[in-house]
Amino acid sequence: MSSQSDQKSSSLSALGLRAQGGREAIVTGLTVDSRDVKDGTLFFALPGSSVHGGEFIQYALRMGASAILTDAKGAEIAAKELADSDAALIINDDPRGALAQTASLWFGAHPSTVIAVTGTNGKTSVSTFARQIWIEMELAAVNLGTTGVEGVWTYPLKHTTPEPITLHRTLAQAKAEGVTHVAMEASSHGLDQRRLDGVVLSAAGFSNFTQDHLDYHHTFEAYFDAKMGLFTRLLPDDGVAVINIDDPKGPEVVTIAESRGLEVITVGRSDDARLRLTGQRFDSTGQEILFDWQRGSHKARLNLIGGFQADNVLLAAGLVIASGGDPEEAFDTLPYLTTVRGRMQHAATRRNGGSVFVDYAHTPDAVATALRAMRPHVMGKLIAIVGAGGDRDATKRPLMGQAAAENADVVFVTDDNPRSEDPATIRAAVMAGCPDAIEVGDRAEAILRGVDALGPGDALLIAGKGHESGQIVGDDVLPFDDVEQASVAVGALDGDL
Numbered sequence: 001m002s003s004q005s006d007q008k009s010s011s012l013s014a015l016g017l018r019a020q021g022g023r024e025a026i027v028t029g030l031t032v033d034s035r036d037v038k039d040g041t042l043f044f045a046l047p048g049s050s051v052h053g054g055e056f057i058q059y060a061l062r063m064g065a066s067a068i069l070t071d072a073k074g075a076e077i078a079a080k081e082l083a084d085s086d087a088a089l090i091i092n093d094d095p096r097g098a099l100a101q102t103a104s105l106w107f108g109a110h111p112s113t114v115i116a117v118t119g120t121n122g123k124t125s126v127s128t129f130a131r132q133i134w135i136e137m138e139l140a141a142v143n144l145g146t147t148g149v150e151g152v153w154t155y156p157l158k159h160t161t162p163e164p165i166t167l168h169r170t171l172a173q174a175k176a177e178g179v180t181h182v183a184m185e186a187s188s189h190g191l192d193q194r195r196l197d198g199v200v201l202s203a204a205g206f207s208n209f210t211q212d213h214l215d216y217h218h219t220f221e222a223y224f225d226a227k228m229g230l231f232t233r234l235l236p237d238d239g240v241a242v243i244n245i246d247d248p249k250g251p252e253v254v255t256i257a258e259s260r261g262l263e264v265i266t267v268g269r270s271d272d273a274r275l276r277l278t279g280q281r282f283d284s285t286g287q288e289i290l291f292d293w294q295r296g297s298h299k300a301r302l303n304l305i306g307g308f309q310a311d312n313v314l315l316a317a318g319l320v321i322a323s324g325g326d327p328e329e330a331f332d333t334l335p336y337l338t339t340v341r342g343r344m345q346h347a348a349t350r351r352n353g354g355s356v357f358v359d360y361a362h363t364p365d366a367v368a369t370a371l372r373a374m375r376p377h378v379m380g381k382l383i384a385i386v387g388a389g390g391d392r393d394a395t396k397r398p399l400m401g402q403a404a405a406e407n408a409d410v411v412f413v414t415d416d417n418p419r420s421e422d423p424a425t426i427r428a429a430v431m432a433g434c435p436d437a438i439e440v441g442d443r444a445e446a447i448l449r450g451v452d453a454l455g456p457g458d459a460l461l462i463a464g465k466g467h468e469s470g471q472i473v474g475d476d477v478l479p480f481d482d483v484e485q486a487s488v489a490v491g492a493l494d495g496d497l
């Protein structure tokens with residue numbers, strides 16, 4: 001995305017960039033996409049997953065780019081055109097890192113307190129709870145990630161971790177809107193692509209590590225290393241690491257943080273956690289939790305369904321404390337926390353009492369965790385609707401099916417954003433893990449049949465799409481909302497429509 005509309009200009013040297021032969025240039029905008037280049041743009045020609053941006057340097061020069069930043073390969077691809085041009089050329093062996101630093105300088109100030117959380121599952125939940133805690137403490141806060149920018153200022157986003165130009169523009173706008181506190185998600189793609197480099201963090205959190213995104217990272221090691229960039233590269237020396245010590249990878253993350261001399265706050269149920277969950281009692285609308293901090297014991301009511309939400313809440317409280325918040329003030333806010341959009345969200349209730357929940361579980365561990373978390377709140381049988389996304393990690397599909405079969409009494413397999421893939425092939429891969437499941441391709445029909453199967457005391461968990469408002473089929477986004485469909489199904493079956 002370009003920043004052309006910002007109507008600024010700057011010299012390369014003011015942006016900390018040195019071009020070949022010491023050439024200066026006036027830059028009027030930044031972009032990674034040649035199609036956005038205008039007169040004076042600095043075009044970042046990045047190595048991509050499908051094509052090298054160097055292929056588009058020729059086009060960018062024609063459109064008036066005043067400078068090109070790329071790596072050696074990009075410069076080689078466009079050697080002839082660059083030699084014939086007056087544009088300044090900056091060659092950098094880490095062009096994505098350079099983009100992040102340049103975007104940070106270009107957009108300038110951002111809110112004074114920014115925290116980031118990484119982990120396979122729970123990033124949106126933890127950052128939303130951190131934002132809610134801050135707002136209850138009367139601080140002007142937003143969370144930034146999969147659900148967009150939410151809080152005292154709202155704004156839509158395409159990515160969980162936006163690319164640097166969008167990210168720094170958003171942070172600068174947030175500051176202009178009076179926002180002082182930001183909780184953001186650090187996705188593994190975002191960390192790998194250096195999207196957050198250039199953001200100054202006060203604290204960083206780790207929730208958990210299980211399977212996802214192997215299509216992109218290929219191995220668990222590469223996926224873990226990408227996540228660890230948050231602690232090895234991004235968190236400054238005076239930053240605090242807040243780590244879920246219950247996760248099997250938790251102790252390794254602690255070692256990584258401590259080896260840098262970072263202060264660590266461990267969170268979890270384990271005896272040695274500094275912020276320790278010591279008790280949990282469930283009822284139909286939420287849970288009571290007991291926890292220890294320093295030498296004091298605390299009790300709080302959470303109006304949240306799902307035992308794992310207590311882990312997310314405590315991680316969020318740990319991050320608030322790590323970034324300077326008063327612990328007692330933070331703990332006092334916990335009874336006021338509300339459901340994160342599309343995460344264990346109560347969507348509808350049938351006349352016979354059977355209830356419907358919408359959740360964003362889209363990994364094997366999340367499907368298992370979400371279904372297990374429902375059990376203490378459900379008297380009767382538990383029904384699950386699952387599906388897996390197209391153009392995403394294909395190896396997780398049978399494991400998601402298996403997690404559903406192992407933890408629900410009845411399973412429906414349906415479509416969830418098939419994107420460019422054949423939906424029947426994706427469903428077959430999920431069904432391989434749950435051969436007794438009922439296959440219903442059309443998601444609305446699957447929801448209707450799931451709701452129809454609800455008896456008194458039963459519950460239905462519709463997994464995978466959470467807050468999403470569309471079904472992605474090919475390049476089209478067809479309007480679709482699980483919460484809305486649940487209400488429509490209940491209305492149709494109970495005669496309220």
Ligand SMILES: CC(=O)N[C@H]1[C@@H](OP(=O)(O)OP(=O)(O)OC[C@H]2O[C@@H](n3ccc(=O)[nH]c3=O)[C@H](O)[C@@H]2O)O[C@H](CO)[C@@H](O)[C@@H]1O[C@H](C)C(=O)N[C@@H](C)C(=O)N[C@H](CCC(=O)O)C(=O)O
Pocket residue numbers: 032033034035045046047048049050051052053056146158159160161162163187188189190216
């Ligand atoms: C796999 C991936 O992350 N790809 C991201 C990456 O694209 P890329 O660099 O690989 O793109 P490419 O198509 O190979 O093109 C290479 C370069 O040529 C440029 N180009 C291309 C065509 C052209 O005509 N002119 C031109 O200049 C492109 O802008 C790009 O810079 O950089 C792009 C710009 O920053 C991103 O939009 C794009 O995200 C794609 C759309 C995507 O779907 N990403 C998902 C997987 C993602 O990032 N998800 C994570 C985590 C999700 C989660 O766990 O919740 C997220 O943070 O959202």
Ligand SMILES: Nc1ncnc2c1ncn2[C@@H]1O[C@H](COP(=O)(O)OP(=O)(O)OP(=O)(O)O)[C@@H](O)[C@H]1O
Pocket residue numbers: 119120121122123124125126146160185207208308311312342343344359360361362365366367369370466
């Ligand atoms: N602490 C947790 N442990 C295991 N599973 C969790 C945890 N928190 C949330 N989940 C499950 O993961 C789902 C997604 O949660 P959330 O959106 O907070 O994760 P995320 O890491 O932001 O996901 P994404 O990678 O899509 O951004 C939830 O709907 C729930 O099923």
Ligand SMILES: N[C@H](CCC[C@H](N)C(=O)O)C(=O)O
Pocket residue numbers: 146160362388389390392416417464465468
């Ligand atoms: N943001 C994540 C989760 C998507 C969830 C699910 N609805 C899917 O499409 O797979 C991703 O892009 O992998």
Ligand SMILES: [Mg+2]
Pocket residue numbers: 123124125145146147160185
């Ligand atoms: Mg998220």
